[in-house]
Amino acid sequence: MPVKLGPAGVPLSCKGRTIVEGMDDIISLGLETMEVQTVRMVAPNHFEQYWQAGVLANKTEFEMNIHGPYYSELLGNRVERGRSLAKIESTLQAARTINARHITLHAGHYGGMSPGSAANEQVANVFAGVVDRVAEIWHDDEDEFPVFPWIKDGTPSKIGIETSGRQELWGSLEEVLEVVNHVEGTIPVLNIAHIHARGHGKMRTSEDYGELFDQVRETIGTKEFYCHFSGVEHRTGNAMHYTQIKKSDLNFEPLAEFIVEDGGWLDITLISDSPLLEHDAMYMLQSIEKSRHRQLERKARENRRRALAAQTGTTPAALAAKEAQQAALRPNAQPTAKPADTATEEKPASEQEAASEEAPAKEEKPAKKKTKKASKAKAKTVEKNDDVFDFEEEDDDLF
Numbered sequence: 001m002p003v004k005l006g007p008a009g010v011p012l013s014c015k016g017r018t019i020v021e022g023m024d025d026i027i028s029l030g031l032e033t034m035e036v037q038t039v040r041m042v043a044p045n046h047f048e049q050y051w052q053a054g055v056l057a058n059k060t061e062f063e064m065n066i067h068g069p070y071y072s073e074l075l076g077n078r079v080e081r082g083r084s085l086a087k088i089e090s091t092l093q094a095a096r097t098i099n100a101r102h103i104t105l106h107a108g109h110y111g112g113m114s115p116g117s118a119a120n121e122q123v124a125n126v127f128a129g130v131v132d133r134v135a136e137i138w139h140d141d142e143d144e145f146p147v148f149p150w151i152k153d154g155t156p157s158k159i160g161i162e163t164s165g166r167q168e169l170w171g172s173l174e175e176v177l178e179v180v181n182h183v184e185g186t187i188p189v190l191n192i193a194h195i196h197a198r199g200h201g202k203m204r205t206s207e208d209y210g211e212l213f214d215q216v217r218e219t220i221g222t223k224e225f226y227c228h229f230s231g232v233e234h235r236t237g238n239a240m241h242y243t244q245i246k247k248s249d250l251n252f253e254p255l256a257e258f259i260v261e262d263g264g265w266l267d268i269t270l271i272s273d274s275p276l277l278e279h280d281a282m283y284m285l286q287s288i289e290k291s292r293h294r295q296l297e298r299k300a301r302e303n304r305r306r307a308l309a310a311q312t313g314t315t316p317a318a319l320a321a322k323e324a325q326q327a328a329l330r331p332n333a334q335p336t337a338k339p340a341d342t343a344t345e346e347k348p349a350s351e352q353e354a355a356s357e358e359a360p361a362k363e364e365k366p367a368k369k370k371t372k373k374a375s376k377a378k379a380k381t382v383e384k385n386d387d388v389f390d391f392e393e394e395d396d397d398l399f
Contacts, residue, residue, distance in 0.1 A: 003259060067103075106162055160188070232248055
């Protein structure tokens with residue numbers, strides 16, 4: 001059950017802002033992957049750090065990935081498609097330089113077309129051409145690539161087609177799976193936040209994730225999954241913008257539970273799209289570890305119950321029922337205190353005298369109340385300071 005986690009971009013906590021420095025910080029956090037962001041453009045002056053990142057990734061077996069332009073018009077007219085493919089070409093060149101294993105791309109608006117087989121066929125034709133172009137870049141016999149050994153000895157990047165989060169954009173789960181099923185060299189990029197938003201908040205339980213991954217496996221027959229995860233604000237089946245996981249109705253715990261309990265067959269890469277980037281990537285890693293610990297504790301209880309059942313000549317189910325009965329009889333909390341007047345009447349005289357001697361000490365309570373008020377004011381200040389991490393992305397990003 002290999003699970004790799006990492007952020008979508010250079011970590012927020014990274015003092016330097018280069019990709020290589022970001023990789024160092026990611027590795028030091030115990031994460032294993034990264035997705036370089038070229039969502040708006042690929043700057044030529046970044047190619048030196050792209051090459052350095054590729055060398056480091058090749059030596060350390062660190063998984064590099066890259067995200068192409070957000071705004072694409074693959075279903076537009078000839079001019080619009082050509083403009084989008086020019087942006088994608090830059091992303092492909094950058095992907096070769098950094099030794100990216102996955103290249104995530106969008107199809108964009110439906111344009112003048114309607115959802116259906118005609119739109120899917122055009123998208124499939126475009127992505128088939130992109131796959132051919134990646135193969136040309138990787139197997140260019142005219143260049144020896146002495147500084148790019150991973151190109152000569154490695155395999156081309158896989159073209160990932162990402163699910164979209166808006167109804168007016170091509171990229172429902174069914175559309176993506178149909179195209180991937182017909183174009184060799186492509187993979188589905190399961191953006192869980194987009195699937196959740198487009199399905200009006202459908203990803204809520206571990207069973208929901210089981211159905212999702214089973215649907216993908218049955219359609220295209222894969223055990224390797226490339227996924228994005230983030231909190232999301234959504235309305236009427238459309239993603240508005242990403243949020244941190246804890247401020248969304250999309251919880252990560254059900255996915256962590258599925259990965260640990262039923263995902264032994266998965267080979268999954270999880271990219272944090274959250275505004276908190278590596279912070280939420282670490283949160284996802286911790287959630288998976290907690291689910292794994294709960295699983296180990298449950299198995300230990302089951303093994304202990306089996307051993308005890310064999311010794312006593314009963315069944316594990318009977319022992320489990322008995323444990324449940326004992327837990328129900330166990331007091332959940334301390335008995336509540338009696339009213340002051342009743343308690344005073346039932347106390348012995350010696351205890352009442354002791355209580356009367358301690359009465360002067362109770363006069364200090366007003367000072368304690370002031371402390372509580374001060375602590376409440378301090379708590380409010382802390383809550384305000386929490387907004388330092390309450391990022392909101394611009395709504396102009398194409399989902």
